[in-house]
Amino acid sequence: MKEILKLDYKRVWRTYTGGKLIDTMHQKKDASDSHYPEEWIMSITEAINPEPTKGEGLSYIPDLNMTLKTYIENNPEETLGKAFYQKYGLTTAVLVKFIDSLERLTLQVHPNKKDARIYFNSEFGKTECWYFLKGRTIENEKPHVYLGFKKGITRAYFKELFDKQDINGMLNALNKIEVNEKDCILIEGGMPHAIGSGCFLVEIQEPTDYTIRVEKYTPSGLKIDEKLIHQGIGYDKMFDLFNYKYMSLSEIKEKYFIKPRRITQKEKEIIGYDTIDYFKLKELNISKNYLSEENIFYGMVIIEGKGIIKSGDSQYTYEQGEQFFIPYQTQTIEIIPEIPSRIFKCFGPK
Template sequence: MEWYEYPWKLVQNKIVRYPGGREIDRFRGIFPGEDDGRPEAWVGSDTRTSDAAEKGGPNDGCAECILPDGRRCYLFEVIDACPEQVLGKAHQEKNGGKLGVLVKLLDAQRQLGLQTHPTRDYAKAQFDSDYGKVESWYVLSKREDSAEPPYVLLGFKEGVTREDFARGFDDGDISAMENCCHKIPVEVGDTYFIEAGTPHAIGGGCFVAEVQEPSDITVGARKLREASPEEQLRHRDRLLGCYHYDGADYEENLKKYRIPPQTVRRGDWGKEQLLIGPGQTEYFSFTRLDLTGETELVRTGYPQVAIVLSGSGTLFCGGCELPLKQADELFFPNSCGALTVRAQEGEALSLLLCNPAGVSFTPEKYRP
C-alpha cells in the first residue's frame, strides 16, 4: 500500500495567542500543565495564523503529520504533492486544493474579547478572503478554579439595534457592548453553532474543540489603538457592518445556537452522534463516536480529521495497527482503505470526527 492509503498521526502543537493553555496540557496528560500563553492547538490544519509573519514563523498554525515511513512534514506539503489521493476528486470539485476546514483545541483562561466573523461575501469584499468564518464549539471540560462558572456570550438580545451597539463602540464601553449579548452558562458536552455575523466571546474556564471555516479573520469590538480619524472611521464602518443585528430572547437564542446531538448510527459496539451538520451549515460537519467494542468508521468520500477525546484502543487499516490514546490527533486521507476502530477491553473510547464541506449523512451510510 502507498503512504496515502494509511491514516497518519499528527504532531501536536500549541499556538501563541492569549492567556491559557493549561487545559490543553492536561488533556494531553501533562500535569499540572501551564498557562503559557499558548491556548490554541490547530489540528490537521493547512491554514496559517493571520500574524504568522510577525511571529517569524511563516507556517505558524499549519499542522505537521507523521507518514507511515516516519517522514515528518507539513500537511499542506503532502496535499500539494498528491492532492487527488489525499483529498479525493469529490473534495477537489467541492473545495479546491485546500482542506477546507480548520479544527482547534481552545483553552480560555480568561474571557476572550467580544467579536464576530464575516460571511464569505463580506470577507471577500472587505478582507479579500475566499473564506468567511462560520464556526462551532464543543465543550470538552471546564476549569474548576475559574472566578465564575464558565459561560459564553452568544447572540444579541432581543431588540438590540446597530445604533445601540454603535453607541457602546463610540463610547469605548465594552461592558455596554457585552451587555447587548446573552450570557449562557455552559456544560461539558454542549455544542454551539456560531453563524457569521453573530456576536460572541468564550468565557474564562472553557476548554472547547472548535470546528470552523479555515480562516483567521476576527472582527473585534474595539477601536484601533493608533490610527488617523479617517482610518478609525473606515474601521468603525467595517466593524459595525460585519455584525448581524438579529437578536432574540434568551430561549429562542438557545434554540438557535445550542445544537442537540442527533444519533446517526448505533450498535452493540456503541453509537455515533452528529453534532454539527447540514442542518446548521454547508461548510463543515463533525460527529462524536463512542464505543466499547469494535466498529468500522464510515468512509465519507472526503478526508477527515480526528481527535481522541478519551479512552484508548486501536485503529486498523490494511494490516496496519495504530494504537490510540486520549488527545491523539489523526488525519485520514481520502485514499485510506477500510478503517476499523476497537476500544481497549474494559474501556470506553471516544473520537471527534471532523469533515470538510460535501459530506452527507444519508441513511445508506448511517443507519441508526
C-alpha cells in the same frame, strides 16, 4: 501513499490566556495556562498574529517531515477525492481546534461568506460550531458565553460603546449564557459573541482566522495590536460585519443550540449537513473493535482512551489527545481499543 497520517499537535499563540486543560488532556505533569490556549487540528490554515511566525498553526506529519498542507498539495485527488478537489481546490475547507479559556475572550465577530469575499477576498468566512467538554470554574463563575445582541442594539450605538471603550456596556449588549458539558452551539458569521472564562471545547469552523475584536485590551490587560482589531479593513467598516438583527434568548437557543443525532449505538452526529453545509462532527464511543467506514476524508481526535488504529500498511497506537488525518482513498480503518475510547471524527463541507 499512506492510509493514515498521524499529526503532531500544534499550539497557537492567542491574545487571551488558557490551555491548562489541553496540557492535562496530553497528561503533562506541569500543566499550566499561557498565551497558547488553542491546539489546531487537521489544519492547513496559518494563524494571524501581530508578529507572524511562518507556518504557525499548520498541522505537521512527523513521519514524512512535511505539513499536512504540503502533503495535500502533492496528492490532492488521493487525499481529498477528485470531486471535492474539483469543487474546493487545494483545501480541506475546514479547521478544528481545542480551546481552553482561563480568561474571557474579547468580544468579537467573524465574517460570513458574503462579507469574506467583499472585505478579505476569501471564499471562506468563519462560521463555527462549539462543542463543550468539561470546563472549570474561574473566580466562582461557571463556564459561559456571550451570544447575540439584545433588543435595541444598533450599529451606531454599538460603535459608540466601542469608541468609548465601554466594556461593561458592550458586554451588557449581548446575552450571557451559562454552558454545560455536551452543549453544542452554532455561531454563524456575523453573530457577535465571546467565549467566557472556564470553557473547554472543540471548535469546528471554516478555515480562516478572520476575527474582528471590539476591545483594545484583553481582560488580563494585554494591549491588542490594531490590525487584530479590524483585520486591516479599518475601524468603521469593521462594524459592517455584525448582524444587528434581534433574536430573543429563547429564539437563539432554539436555532443555535444544536441537538445531537444518534446514528448507531456507538456513533452520534454532533452537528451535520442537515444543519449547515460547512462541516460535520461525529462522536464515536467504543470498547470493542470497530470499523470506521467513510467516503470522504476526515480528521480523528482521541478525546479519551487508548488502543490501535490501522489500515493497510499503516498502523499506530493512540492515546488521548492524539490526532490523525484519514485521506479520501482510505475508505476503511480499524480501531482496536485497549480501554474504552471516545473519538471525534471531523469532516469538511458537503
